[in-house]
Amino acid sequence: xxxxxxxxxxxxxxxxxxxxxxxxxxxxxxxxxxxxxxxxxxxxxxxxxxxxxxxxxxxxxxxxxxxxxxxxxxxxxxxxxxxxxxxxxxxxxxxxxxxxxxxxxxxxxxxxxxxxxxxxxxxxxxxxxxxxxxxxxxxxxxxxxxxxxxxxxxxxxxxxxxxxxxxxxxxxxxxxxxxxxxxxxxxxxxxxxxxxxxxxxxxxxxxxxxxxxxxxxxxxxxxxxxxxxxxxxxxxxxxxxxxxxxxxxxxxxxxxxxxxxxxxxxxxxxxxxxxxxxxxxxxxxxxxxxxxxxxxxxxxxxxxxxxxxxxxxxxxxxxxxxxxxxxxxxxxxxxxxxxxxxxxxxxxxxxxxxxxxxxxxxxxxxxxxxxxxxxxxxxxxxxxxxxxxxxxxxxxxxxxxxxxxxxxxxxxxxxxxxxxxxxxxxxxxxxxxxxxxxxxxxxxxxxxxxxxxxxxxxxxxxxxxxxxxxxxxxxxxxxxxxxxxxxxxx
Ligand SMILES: Nc1ncnc2c1ncn2[C@@H]1O[C@H](COP(=O)(O)OP(=O)(O)OP(=O)(O)O)[C@@H](O)[C@H]1O
Ligand SMILES: [Mg+2]
Numbered sequence: 356x357x358x359x360x361x362x363x364x365x366x367x368x369x370x371x372x373x374x375x376x377x378x379x380x381x382x383x384x385x386x387x388x389x390x391x392x393x394x395x396x397x398x399x400x401x402x403x404x405x406x407x408x409x410x411x412x413x414x415x416x417x418x419x420x421x422x423x424x425x426x427x428x429x430x431x432x433x434x435x436x437x438x439x440x441x442x443x444x445x446x447x448x449x450x451x452x453x454x455x456x457x458x459x460x461x462x463x464x465x466x467x468x469x470x471x472x473x474x475x476x477x478x479x480x481x482x483x484x485x486x487x488x489x490x491x492x493x494x495x496x497x498x499x500x501x502x503x504x505x506x507x508x509x510x511x512x513x514x515x516x517x518x519x520x521x522x523x524x525x526x527x528x529x530x531x532x533x534x535x536x537x538x539x540x541x542x543x544x545x546x547x548x549x550x551x552x553x554x555x556x557x558x559x560x561x562x563x564x565x566x567x568x569x570x571x572x573x574x575x576x577x578x579x580x581x582x583x584x585x586x587x588x589x590x591x592x593x594x595x596x597x598x599x600x601x602x603x604x605x606x607x608x609x610x611x612x613x614x615x616x617x618x619x620x621x622x623x624x625x626x627x628x629x630x631x632x633x634x635x636x637x638x639x640x641x642x643x644x645x646x647x648x649x650x651x652x653x654x655x656x657x658x659x660x661x662x663x664x665x666x667x668x669x670x671x672x673x674x675x676x677x678x679x680x681x682x683x684x685x686x687x688x689x690x691x692x693x694x695x696x697x698x699x700x701x702x703x704x705x706x707x708x709x710x711x712x713x714x715x716x717x718x719x720x721x722x723x724x725x726x727x728x729x730x731x732x733x734x735x736x737x738x739x740x741x742x743x744x745x746x747x748x749x750x751x752x753x754x755x756x757x758x759x760x761x762x763x764x765x766x767x768x769x770x771x772x773x774x775x776x777x778x779x780x781x782x783x784x785x786x787x788x789x790x791x792x793x794x795x796x797x798x799x800x801x802x803x804x805x806x807x808x809x810x811x812x813x814x815x816x817x818x819x820x821x822x823x824x825x826x827x828x829x830x831x832x833x834x835x836x837x838x839x840x841x842x843x844x845x
Contacts, residue, residue: 363559370551371544378543382536389532393525397446398488401502401520404440404447405486409504409516411436412452412461416506416513433461448499448519452506455514457481476501480515491519498522561592565599578607617815620795624812625743627805629689631750635715639681643674650674684711687739694740694819698733698843701766701773707738708745712753716762719753726765733843734773740816741840744824747809748777748836754800755781755834771842772822778835784828792826813838 360368412433419429437450441463451462457472476489480503489501500520506513564582571577584600586593629636650667653659659667688711709716709723716723734741752762756779763778784792791797793814798807810826817824822840 361559362562363555366555366559367548367551370555371548374544374547375540378540382533382540386529386533386536390525390529393528394522397520397522397525398500398502400446401500401518402486402488402504404444404450404520405502405504405516405518408436408440408450408518409486409506412516413506413508413513417508430461437461437463446521446524448493448521449517450519451517453477453481453514453517455481455512460514477515477517479503480505480517483515493519493521493523498526558592561586561588561596565595568599568603572603572606578603578610617812620808621743621812621816623806624747624808625689627808628743628746628750629685631754632685632711632715635712635718636681636685638718639714640678643677647671647674647678688742688746692737692739694737696735696737696820699736699738699741700731701734701736701741701775701840702728702731704736704738704741705745705764705775708742708749711742711746712749715750715753719756720759721753721756722761724761724763726763728766728768730768731766731773732768734840735843736820736840740819741838744813744816744838745775745777747813748838751809752777752779752781752834755779757781768842772839773842775838775840776835777838779833781833783830783832784826784834785830789826789828793824 415429418424440450441447449463452460454460457477459467459470480487487503491499491501493499499522503515503517505515568580568582571580582600586596650670654667760780765776767774793810795811796807798805814824824838826836828834
């Protein structure tokens with residue numbers, strides 16, 4: 356079976372996809388906005404630390420310059436301040452003071468003392484007259500900012516105070532937010548899926564039932580499906596349900612009418628066939644009847660010994676039996692019977708048809724040639740109906756051939772079908788006539804001689820059995836009818 360997505364699945368899939376995309380996008384934008392805010396806040400804090408430290412360091416350097424503190428005291432003070440700051444705020448990676456030439460006056464890392472920095476970050480910081488912020492990567496690869504506050508009063512420059520401030524907390528905050536957003540989005544998605552699933556089912560169920568009912572009708576031709584005639588829904592789906600149940604009702608009626616018409620056509624055609632056979636049947640009855648009448652006359656008019664009395668009774672008896680069989684055959688054929696499929700032998704169906712037509716065929720000097728078939732499995736058909744099909748085609752062929760001809764029968768099996776080919780040696784069928792021969796009431800016979808229902812009924816009977824019938828003809832080389840019927844499933 357070809358894979359396809361139901362309306363309900365499509366509805367759920369598309370809605371979930373939309374919710375997923377929108378929730379994802381919304382979450383992404385929120386995370387980006389929060390990340391920006393966190394970063395700005397962290398930089399602001401780093402700037403505040405750098406500015407305050409810058410003021411404190413400038414004061415200390417001014418005191419030293421005016422001789423209020425000694426060199427050693429000032430250095431101790433700066434070191435104490437730096438280590439105190441480092442302890443107070445763990446986000447500070449380093450805190451240092453550089454003189455205008457880039458020489459380290461104080462540093463959170465004692466080993467950096469006395470070094471002269473010439474790197475681009477230092478150069479940029481020393482050149483600036485205002486506070487600078489530079490984004491860098493820490494030695495462990497995490498994000499950080501280098502905030503430098505110049506130690507200046509008017510034109511007097513004592514260097515720069517730099518604070519290395521970690522942005523790892525920002526990243527941690529963003530990560531926590533991302534996790535929260537993920538959980539929230541998943542919960543929203545799950546909730547939405549449940550709601551969408553329930554509403555989708557409510558909307559799709561009537562459509563699914565409608566499609567199932569439609570499949571039953573189109574694939575199996577089953578009109579006996581149970582489909583509710585009324586619904587409480589007032590929307591388009593409800594209207595569709597009501598229209599559909601109305602349509603099924605109409606189809607059932609039409610089907611019933613068509614069946615009745617077909618049965619009537621079948622019966623009419625049977626009676627016409629009986630009419631065609633009448634002459635042959637009369638002959639079939641007349642012969643034994645003649646014998647019976649003669650024997651009866653002898654029997655009543657002359658005295659006879661026991662042996663010839665017995666012989667006369669025998670002749671009368673067998674003649675009457677023959678007449679009874681012929682009449683019974685005709686009665687069986689003309690009886691109105693509903694279709695009853697049984698595993699049947701196509702050979703014996705053909706035998707019965709030929710037996711019914713026997714007198715008719717011999718009267719017209721028609722030879723029957725049957726090509727033997729090696730293996731002929733059973734077919735699933737109603738034998739009485741298929742008999743009627745064969746008989747119609749045989750009678751048509753006899754009518755076409757006139758007083759002489761040969762009728763060929765051949766049977767083959769192919770693609771789970773049994774094909775019966777019936778060919779005559781008549782004049783064949785003109786192409787214009789050929790395309791109309793299966794139309795009901797189409798006949799080329801004189802008015803009153805044919806109903807034109809024979810082949811239409813044949814086609815309908817064969818179609819009822821899930822088979823096909825086709826006709827081919829080459830001018831002056833006779834007509835060929837092929838009836839294909841389904842073989843019984845083994
Ligand atoms: N074997 C055949 N050879 C030539 N023409 C044929 C043959 N079988 C059918 N036809 C043509 O098809 C037409 C339709 O056949 P169909 O059996 O439906 O009706 P019909 O024979 O004319 O009437 P009815 O069957 O009531 O006697 C025939 O009138 C005839 O022209
Ligand atoms: Mg006919």
